[in-house]
Amino acid sequence: MRRPSSTPKEVGATPGVARLVALRVRRRTAIWVGVVICVALLIGVMVPSLLLGRSAQSPAATHPIPYLGVYERNGAVSYTDVAAFTSATGVQPDILMYYSAWLEPFNTRFALAAATHGAAPLVQINPIDVSLAAISAGKYDSYLSSYADAVRSYRNPVILGFGHEMNGYWYSWGYRHTTPAVFVAAWRHIVTLFRELGARNVIWLWTVNIVATSGGIRYPGPWWPGDKYVNWVGIDGYYYNSSLTFDPLFGPTIAAVRNLTREPILIAETAAPAASQPAKIQDLFAGIRLYGLLGFVWFDAVDKQDWRLRSPAAIHALRLGATGHFGPGAMSRGLRLTGRAGNRPDHCRPSPTVKNCVSPRERYQ
DSSP states (O other): OOOOOSSGGGGTOOHHHHHHHHHHHHHHHHHHHHHHHHHHHHHHHHHHHHHHHHHHOOHHHHSOOSEEEEEOTTTTTOSHHHHHHHHHHSOOOSEEEEEEETTOOOOHHHHHHHHHTTOEEEEEEEOTTOOHHHHHTTTTHHHHHHHHHHHHHHOSOEEEEESTTTTSSSSTTSTTTSOHHHHHHHHHHHHHHHHHTTOOOEEEEEEEEOOBGGGTBOOSGGGOOOGGGOSEEEEEOOOOSTTOOHHHHHHHHHHHHHTTOOOOEEEEEEOOOGGGHHHHHHHHHHHHHHHTOOEEEEEOSEESEEOOOOSHHHHHHHHHHGGGOOOTTTTTTTOOOOOOOOSOOTTOOOOSSOSOOOOGGGSOO
């Protein structure tokens, strides 16, 4: 039995044919060797370049934070404290927050001061000891209409919240005090009235507290008014102890929110104790970039403890993290209030607790 062979002589070929076939084999071999060499050279040039390009890109440069806000206790009365914050940190916030009592009119003076510095006001209206059923029944429509008229006349964007942290038990409109159905009816009534009166420059911010069921802070689903009535979702949470990091602190609540909506998320209230501020500020920026959130509002005040940024190390951490910040005026540069968030962006990496997230670029712009 003849053994298979690749040489022409062994299969009975003539000498001329054998030389021709051998020549073709050598040519093909030379071509393949050349291709392999070219590919190797190409890989040798491209791979180091790509690695070098990746290593040269800092997280701050590739994933900027659109909005960086601050709350100063006297900020609604005077811009002095906000100016001092900017002077100390070198960061010009573009969201300025204040809390408003029920029946208190819209603070146009504060809003104009914010706009002058390229920022937008964030107003959390607190209906303390007010019947939310009476609100939805129209009892307070005169007050709400006056407020809506003032906001509409202001013309610039206003971030407006109502009854924040309703999934906690410490406010009269929250868990154990007012049913979720009554809260939702009041929220929808307010939003509908504002829109009917032409106050379309409002970003409706629905704000929950971080979930902690063992501490009586519920999952926020029952209080959700629906996408039609919300533009942004706010989450409030603090680094109360040094062991907390972004993912276990905010991750479960972000996941709960993502089960309800794809609307953009803002960390609407946060801070850390003085001793841990440098590390926690770095962690905060990293977490916001990882999850693709809008940004955060720092609670720069004394309340239960001193949350203010005062140490050089904390201020340095804020400056470093804000390197990729879009900068003051992000709110006023053509922000539109219509549309919906799209698909998960390429840069937004799912965490162990969140499978989808929303890009800063998918906000209302």
